[in-house]
Amino acid sequence: MGEVFDVAVIGAGMAGIIAARDLSEKGYKVVLLEARGRLGGRTYMDHACGGILELGGGYVHWTQPHVWSELQRHGISLDPPMEEGKNYWLADGAVHTGSSDKFYATAMPLLERLFSDSRARFPMPFIPTAIDNTEIEKESIEDRINSLNISSYERDVLEGALSGVVHSYKDHGIAQLLHAVATYFGNFAAFFETAGTWSIQGGTKGLIHAIMAESTAKLLLSTPVTSITDEGSRVIVGTQDGQQIHARKTIVALPLNTIGDVQITPMLPVMARSMIAEMNPTMAGKLWIRVRGEIEPFSIYAPAGKYPLNAARTEKYFDGDTLVLCMCSDDASIRGQDRLGVQAALRKFIPNIEVVDIAYHSWVGDEYSKGGWMMNRPGFFTTGAVELRRPHGNIHFAGSDVSASEPGSIEGALSSGAQAARDVSIKLTKQKLQS
Numbered sequence: 001m002g003e004v005f006d007v008a009v010i011g012a013g014m015a016g017i018i019a020a021r022d023l024s025e026k027g028y029k030v031v032l033l034e035a036r037g038r039l040g041g042r043t044y045m046d047h048a049c050g051g052i053l054e055l056g057g058g059y060v061h062w063t064q065p066h067v068w069s070e071l072q073r074h075g076i077s078l079d080p081p082m083e084e085g086k087n088y089w090l091a092d093g094a095v096h097t098g099s100s101d102k103f104y105a106t107a108m109p110l111l112e113r114l115f116s117d118s119r120a121r122f123p124m125p126f127i128p129t130a131i132d133n134t135e136i137e138k139e140s141i142e143d144r145i146n147s148l149n150i151s152s153y154e155r156d157v158l159e160g161a162l163s164g165v166v167h168s169y170k171d172h173g174i175a176q177l178l179h180a181v182a183t184y185f186g187n188f189a190a191f192f193e194t195a196g197t198w199s200i201q202g203g204t205k206g207l208i209h210a211i212m213a214e215s216t217a218k219l220l221l222s223t224p225v226t227s228i229t230d231e232g233s234r235v236i237v238g239t240q241d242g243q244q245i246h247a248r249k250t251i252v253a254l255p256l257n258t259i260g261d262v263q264i265t266p267m268l269p270v271m272a273r274s275m276i277a278e279m280n281p282t283m284a285g286k287l288w289i290r291v292r293g294e295i296e297p298f299s300i301y302a303p304a305g306k307y308p309l310n311a312a313r314t315e316k317y318f319d320g321d322t323l324v325l326c327m328c329s330d331d332a333s334i335r336g337q338d339r340l341g342v343q344a345a346l347r348k349f350i351p352n353i354e355v356v357d358i359a360y361h362s363w364v365g366d367e368y369s370k371g372g373w374m375m376n377r378p379g380f381f382t383t384g385a386v387e388l389r390r391p392h393g394n395i396h397f398a399g400s401d402v403s404a405s406e407p408g409s410i411e412g413a414l415s416s417g418a419q420a421a422r423d424v425s426i427k428l429t430k431q432k433l434q435s
């Protein structure tokens, strides 16, 4: 038999690299296996629109404990957002314009009603299961909006305000969002600021390099994993190129939507399998748009599913032009090369805007993510995710998609990777003491 690792970490997104770093720092012999030829998973900086842009996750906040501790550890700061400009919102089929205060004068009372029970439902956000939320778990975001009995104008405003994070009101459960808002003191605006405002100075790539520089884990890139077999005394990880890697424990830090591509033996419990089979429903994307000239800042809100571009915002001036970031609820409606189509969609709000370039990475079409950021379906946040977080013999799961804190975010990935590393380390120490 060849080399035996203490831990095999599968997937080198934010969760996997933190788990591998923390364990290797403790002296464990770790191997980190990654399918792609690069690190970072759903955080990904690449050449786009003439610069280097975040094509995946990028926004973080100083209120996020794991993010902030990593940034401080490596001496990395945050870039402030661009000043807020004019607001445009699509409601009742018409474009409305005004200040941010005017938009939120309608949106905020609706958001407060939508999330009024967030702290009651999740009184201790660090334990999402602190109270029984079976009833709430049945509710989709659509059910919750229907229960408010609001006008069609108000509904479009509310859905537009949510469209930076929610992309299918019927497929997403209300529970995860209630939990997110509860994490930020029951205040949607505070949660929303953390989710999409401040970016990492130097970008996610710099943070990833800093973390990896501290790791002594053996890194195997371009090594898709196809099977994981727990034999009791060890785990055998099979790869697409025929390798069999032996380890005492494994941490599976894969996107939920690709776990099903890996043969796991023995079978996981029913609830965990059901969550894997039902998948993360987020089939949305992030589009960068370079528009001619340094234009007046703006924000656009359009309800998901009712328009191809949803939450859009001027992000920064770049080389005499302006970069606009846009969340699009339906990956299929975005044509990565359709500059004129994107221009026509923007012109509904800003008639003379001129699009010079666009950039889009289809996370839905990408075989190693098969979807966007995590938004749990109704019924899974306090059940399937909890089941997946439990150790299954020598197999542990990590990743933003199964995280107990801030799922769907970089913070969720970091906290869950760190937690899995702690759990595995405790077990390995106990085993050592017993032997």
Ligand SMILES: Cc1cc2nc3c(=O)[nH]c(=O)nc-3n(C[C@H](O)[C@H](O)[C@H](O)COP(=O)(O)OP(=O)(O)OC[C@H]3O[C@@H](n4cnc5c(N)ncnc54)[C@H](O)[C@@H]3O)c2cc1C
Pocket (backbone or CB within 6 Å): 010, 011, 012, 013, 014, 015, 016, 033, 034, 035, 036, 039, 040, 041, 042, 043, 055, 056, 057, 058, 059, 060, 195, 196, 223, 224, 225, 226, 253, 254, 255, 258, 261, 262, 285, 286, 363, 368, 369, 371, 372, 373, 374, 398, 399, 400, 401, 407, 408, 409, 410, 411, 412, 413
């Ligand atoms: C468009 C977009 C915008 C986002 N915006 C934000 C944001 O602004 N702020 C924020 O906090 N979050 C944001 N997110 C979410 C955030 O990026 C993710 O939640 C987080 O990066 C996920 O990290 P992870 O390590 O859990 O998973 P991933 O980053 O997906 O890492 C999993 C790794 O597993 C690898 N893998 C897959 N299959 C296999 C296999 N069979 N064998 C081996 N390796 C495999 C993948 O290649 C990947 O590297 C965004 C996500 C997207 C897609």
